[in-house]
Amino acid sequence: MAAPLLLALALPVALNIARGPDFGLSVHELRIVSLRDGGPAAVAGLVPGDRLATVGGSAVRSMAQYYAAMAAAASLEPLEVEVLRDGRPRTATLVPARPTRGSMIRHYSTWLTGLAFLAIGWWVLLQRGDLVARNFFALCFIFAFFLSDVPNHPNVTYMVVKDHLRTLMQYLLPAYFLRFFLLFPSPDRHVPRAATRRVQRLLLGPGLLLFAASAALEPVLRQPPGTAAHGLVQAASLVYALGFFLAGLVVFARRALRRDRPIRRTKMLVVLAGLAAGLLPFLAAMVLANVVPDTAEGPWPTLALSLVLVPVSFGLAILRYGALDAAFVVRVSLIYGLLTLLLVAAFFLVVVGLGTLLSRVFAVSAYPLLLIIAAGSSLAVQPLRRLVQDWIDHALYPARRVHRRTVAGLGDELAGLIELDDVVAALGGRLRELYRPDTFSVQLSPGPGLDFAAPDGSGGLAADSTLVQLLGRLRRPVFTEEAEDLLFTEDVDASSLRLLTRLGAVLLVPLVSGNRLVGFLCFGAKGGGALYTQEDLANLRGLALQVGSIIESRRLYRDVLEQERLEAELAVARDIQARLLPTAPLVTPAYAVAGRNVPCRAVGGDYFDYFLRENGHLALAIADVAGKGVPAALLMTTVCTVFRREAEGGDPPAAVVRRVNARVGERITPGRFVSFFFADLDPGGGLLSYCNAGMDPPVLLRPGSGHHQRLRKGGPVLGAAPDHPYREGALRLAAGDRLFLHTDGLTDERNPAGEFFDVERLLVAVEADLEAEPDKLLGRVFAAVDAFGGGSESDDKTAILLSIKELCGYRNDGPLFAQAGRDPVDTRGLPGAR
Numbered sequence: 001m002a003a004p005l006l007l008a009l010a011l012p013v014a015l016n017i018a019r020g021p022d023f024g025l026s027v028h029e030l031r032i033v034s035l036r037d038g039g040p041a042a043v044a045g046l047v048p049g050d051r052l053a054t055v056g057g058s059a060v061r062s063m064a065q066y067y068a069a070m071a072a073a074a075s076l077e078p079l080e081v082e083v084l085r086d087g088r089p090r091t092a093t094l095v096p097a098r099p100t101r102g103s104m105i106r107h108y109s110t111w112l113t114g115l116a117f118l119a120i121g122w123w124v125l126l127q128r129g130d131l132v133a134r135n136f137f138a139l140c141f142i143f144a145f146f147l148s149d150v151p152n153h154p155n156v157t158y159m160v161v162k163d164h165l166r167t168l169m170q171y172l173l174p175a176y177f178l179r180f181f182l183l184f185p186s187p188d189r190h191v192p193r194a195a196t197r198r199v200q201r202l203l204l205g206p207g208l209l210l211f212a213a214s215a216a217l218e219p220v221l222r223q224p225p226g227t228a229a230h231g232l233v234q235a236a237s238l239v240y241a242l243g244f245f246l247a248g249l250v251v252f253a254r255r256a257l258r259r260d261r262p263i264r265r266t267k268m269l270v271v272l273a274g275l276a277a278g279l280l281p282f283l284a285a286m287v288l289a290n291v292v293p294d295t296a297e298g299p300w301p302t303l304a305l306s307l308v309l310v311p312v313s314f315g316l317a318i319l320r321y322g323a324l325d326a327a328f329v330v331r332v333s334l335i336y337g338l339l340t341l342l343l344v345a346a347f348f349l350v351v352v353g354l355g356t357l358l359s360r361v362f363a364v365s366a367y368p369l370l371l372i373i374a375a376g377s378s379l380a381v382q383p384l385r386r387l388v389q390d391w392i393d394h395a396l397y398p399a400r401r402v403h404r405r406t407v408a409g410l411g412d413e414l415a416g417l418i419e420l421d422d423v424v425a426a427l428g429g430r431l432r433e434l435y436r437p438d439t440f441s442v443q444l445s446p447g448p449g450l451d452f453a454a455p456d457g458s459g460g461l462a463a464d465s466t467l468v469q470l471l472g473r474l475r476r477p478v479f480t481e482e483a484e485d486l487l488f489t490e491d492v493d494a495s496s497l498r499l500l501t502r503l504g505a506v507l508l509v510p511l512v513s514g515n516r517l518v519g520f521l522c523f524g525a526k527g528g529g530a531l532y533t534q535e536d537l538a539n540l541r542g543l544a545l546q547v548g549s550i551i552e553s554r555r556l557y558r559d560v561l562e563q564e565r566l567e568a569e570l571a572v573a574r575d576i577q578a579r580l581l582p583t584a585p586l587v588t589p590a591y592a593v594a595g596r597n598v599p600c601r602a603v604g605g606d607y608f609d610y611f612l613r614e615n616g617h618l619a620l621a622i623a624d625v626a627g628k629g630v631p632a633a634l635l636m637t638t639v640c641t642v643f644r645r646e647a648e649g650g651d652p653p654a655a656v657v658r659r660v661n662a663r664v665g666e667r668i669t670p671g672r673f674v675s676f677f678f679a680d681l682d683p684g685g686g687l688l689s690y691c692n693a694g695m696d697p698p699v700l701l702r703p704g705s706g707h708h709q710r711l712r713k714g715g716p717v718l719g720a721a722p723d724h725p726y727r728e729g730a731l732r733l734a735a736g737d738r739l740f741l742h743t744d745g746l747t748d749e750r751n752p753a754g755e756f757f758d759v760e761r762l763l764v765a766v767e768a769d770l771e772a773e774p775d776k777l778l779g780r781v782f783a784a785v786d787a788f789g790g791g792s793e794s795d796d797k798t799a800i801l802l803s804i805k806e807l808c809g810y811r812n813d814g815p816l817f818a819q820a821g822r823d824p825v826d827t828r829g830l831p832g833a834r
Contacts, residue, residue: 002141003122009150010115016151017107021076021096027052030066032083044092050083064159071152071159114147116308124315131200132318135180140311142169142176164215171207171214171237174244179203181248184255185267185317206240263481266531267317274313281306406434407539411546415641420554427521427547435536436527439504444511444519444551447559452519460499467496471510472517477537477544480505507532509540513552514579515611545645552579553637580640585775586610590683590807591618594774595800596782598745604796605632606743607640615650618681622695622800623718624743625674632796638667639674639718653678653691654728657714661693665722674718677741679711686733686807691726693718698741699763700731701770708763739802740766745795749785757788766801774801 024039025032025046032050035042052060055069056079073079079094099107121140125133146169150162179200213233256268410430417423424442432440443452445463452461452468461468470483480500507523521544526532556579585594595608605625613619623639625632642663646656657678664674677698679690692698692714700709713729733739742762749757765784769777778801785797 003118003125003137006118006141006144006148006150007115010111010118010144010148012151013149014108014111016074017099017104017111020074020099021079022099022103023070023079023094023096027063027066030060030063040094040096041092044094045090046081046083046092046094047085050085050090052081053084053089054080054082056080062160064163065156067152067163068154068156068159072154111148113307114144114149117141117147117311118144120308120311120315124318128318131196132180132183132185135176135183135200136311136314136318138176139173139180142173143311145169167214168211171211171240172204174241174248175203175207178244178248178251181251184252184314203244206244210237210240263479263531271313271317274309274316278307278309278313403434403535404539407543411543411550411645414547414550415638418554418557420551420558423547423550423554431521431523435523435532437506437524438527439522439524441503441505441522442519443522444555445517446555448516461495465496466493467499468517471508471520472512475510475512477507477509477532477540479507479532483508507540509544511544511548511551513548514582516552518548518552518555542645542648545648546641549580549641549644580637581608582610585773586612586618588683589805591681591802591804592774593618593620593800593802594778595622595798596775596778597796597798598782599633599796600628600745600794604628605636606745606796606798607636608741608798608800609640609643610800613650613680614648616683617650618683618802619647620679620681620739620741620800620802621647621677622698622741622743622798623674623676624695624745624796624798626672628796635668635672635674639664639676643676643678647678652728653680653689654714654726657691657693657718657726661715661718661724661726662722664718668719673720675743676718677711677714679739681733681802683807686804687730688733688739689728689730691715691728693726694720696742696744696747696759698739699766700733701738701740701763701767702734703736703770733804733807735804735806737804738766738770739804740799741801742799743796745797746781746785746799748795749789749797750794751788752790757785761788774803777801 022039023041024036025041026034030052032041032046032048032052034048035046052066054060055066056073058065058069058072060066060069073096076096076098079096080091081094082089082091084090117140121137121144124140125137127133145166152159152162182199183196210233214237217229217233252268256265256272410427413430414423414426417426424444428440428442431437441454443454443461445452449463451463467483471478484497484500503522504524505522506525509521509523510517511519511521521540523532581597582595585592593610595610597604597606597608599606605627607621607623607625609619609621611619621643623636623643625635625639627635639660643656643660646659646663657676660676660678668674673694675695676693677690677695678693679688679698681688690698690711690713692712694714694717697710697712700711702709709731711729711731713727715726716724740763746762747756747758751757762781762785765781766777769780772780778799781799782797
């Protein structure tokens with residue numbers, strides 16, 4: 001709540017920058033400390049050292065009263081003030097001026113910098129949420145509070161509260177500075193987690209005590225400013241601040257200089273570069289403003305925006321796992337540097353050009369236009385970023401595209417192998433060629449709950465070991481250095497550490513199928529002594545999504561062949577297909593979703609899926625492959641593998657379906673096609689985006705509406721036209737809504753009289769008990785279809801039912817939210833769920 005509240009309070013400040021009065025004076029402890037040459041205060045005869053007695057007819061005895069009186073004088077009307085000079089009162093009338101262009105540039109630059117601090121800190125907190133992220137957010141929030149400010153108000157009590165709040169922030173800043181650097185980029189592995197939390201709490205004590213003492217001096221102890229008590233508190237505050245800041249810098253320097261932690265060292269170097277790039281232009285602008293006063297009205301004050309690079313570098317180091325290699329940092333800098341230049345150029349072009357035209361032709365102010373464009377420009381950032389990134393990759397990094405295609409092609413190569421041993425051998429051989437690691441091994445689990453080992457029996461790690469649990473939770477490549485830090489916070493078992501040491505692993509890549517860890521790849525040091533780059537991690541993560549499903553299917557194939565040799569094809573295919581589909585509902589405080597599939601033979605060509613994407617959104621998919629039996633099931637497996645890889649990120653449904661169509665079109669035989677529907681639900685706001693590729697339109701049932709809404713927008717079936725564009729539909733869901741997705745097997749069911757169980761009958765069956773849980777309601781619907789058809793199985797039958805509960809304020813926090821799996825998942829008790 002703190003971030004949205006500060007953002008809301010900061011917006012009026014931006015409006016006042018352009019239209020607020022400028023009196024040309026600075027005041028501290030009610031004394032005028034400086035005047036702007038030629039400003040209203042200087043013209044009125046005020047001089048530095050004058051003590052304010054009244055402002056606008058109101059007596060001022062504190063800075064809170066002064067700010068309240070100035071807030072009341074928000075117009076451009078003359079303001080009468082009374083000052084004491086050498087003990088004698090003097091009256092002056094200040095005629096305010098509009099803010100100068102230089103003043104507005106300085107204030108807007110500072111305001112935008114504060115807003116950037118708040119946005120970056122908030123984003124890091126939402127993405128990570130641990131102690132490091134919380135302390136980073138607190139630092140960004142404090143800086144944003146001082147830079148963007150909150151508006152003043154004529155109410156004196158309000159100003160007193162604001163003054164106390166600023167004082168509290170000043171006292172807490174050193175504590176959060178030290179708290180952050182004691183943990184950044186990861187906590188010390190040798191300090192127990194309970195001790196870390198205890199130290200973190202104790203560090204807040206001195207600042208809170210000093211704030212309490214400072215706040216109590218005047219109202220409680222009757223100690224006015226300038227007394228010995230005030231001096232003592234100020235001296236203690238100075239010692240406290242210097243001590244905590246110095247301790248934080250020492251901790252940071254010691255970690256930056258350590259050479260036995262190469263991953264951490266790369267992050268420290270990025271942070272140092274961000275500090276230099278952020279602080280040096282800002283300090284240069286300050287020096288220019290003091291040495292050459294004329295520059296204060298030029299473009300130099302905008303260099304304050306360079307301060308944004310400081311939280312950006314820290315946020316990058318916190319959120320990005322693995323080594324922050326120079327190539328990655330340069331590429332990201334090029335992308336966002338060019339993006340910033342384009343946005344700034346477009347912004348000034350529109351503001352200066354259109355603003356000048358409006359001012360001259362229609363005599364209207366350009367400042368409201370400036371604020372509207374500044375707010376609306378955020379809508380163009382994401383699509384423009386993709387264009388800039390694609391252009392830079394194409395122009396400057398052709399090898400990156402080639403390497404990415406090579407790794408993606410490895411997944412296609414493995415998909416063509418049948419035997420598990422052939423898959424593992426080909427995988428190891430090709431990865432050794434690509435990355436040249438000193439050592440490489442594959443650790444696999446022969447089944448759920450069974451220990452992990454290499455195919456030759458070497459290695460060995462219990463399924464309940466902390467390393468297995470960590471990899472199953474992270475589901476991304478992780479360096480051994482980072483894994484060890486995380487393991488030591490979870491009471492690591494000795495077997496996990498022994499395995500890492502014995503294998504000489506530097507990088508671990510989990511292989512996940514569905515919601516189960518089926519194995520992991522262990523890479524030794526990369527050839528030539530280089531670190532694995534961010535590009536390597538991204539490629540390996542994409543490959544692992546394919547390899548996990550391939551290994552699981554091949555393992556099942558081998559196991560079932562050994563057990564059921566007489567019915568090899570059907571038994572294996574049935575088991576593989578069952579593993580590829582969710583087997584339990586997914587339940588959260590915001591929604592519940594369940595699916596059901598009944599093939600007409602041992603295996604079928606229908607497919608459905610639901611899972612949480614990387615951005616926390618819910619993905620829903622349903623497909624119907626033309627045909628029945630084993631051929632349809634094999635094509636369904638291809639669709640499943642391709643779709644899970646393409647949908648893992650946060651791309652919109654139309655883009656995902658377009659890529660799935662292209663990939664499936666390469667593998668499908670002439671005359672075959674697949675009907676497909678994919679939807680993405682944002683549980684935070686209820687926005688459902690979808691793309692329908694030839695499926696029977698899903699039906700939205702709204703309670704009390706009296707009509708059904710069908711989701712048709714999309715394009716042709718998969719495999720018909722590989723290059724065909726797809727449209728995307730969107731609608732807003734609300735509590736009580738039900739979304740019903742089905743294949744034509746339900747409506748094509750016939751009774752003995754030859755009548756179809758058509759859509760109308762199907763919806764009547766669904767609406768008969770809409771309040772039931774999705775899984776139970778689907779069971780009743782399928783029972784009604786079976787009863788209508790007399791128990792005959794004419795076609796594969798598949799359906800999904802999504803029930804919306806309550807969407808307001810709901811947030812997904814990454815890996816703590818389990819995906820659909822073997823058992824019903826209820827996340828209401830998990831951290832981060834609401």
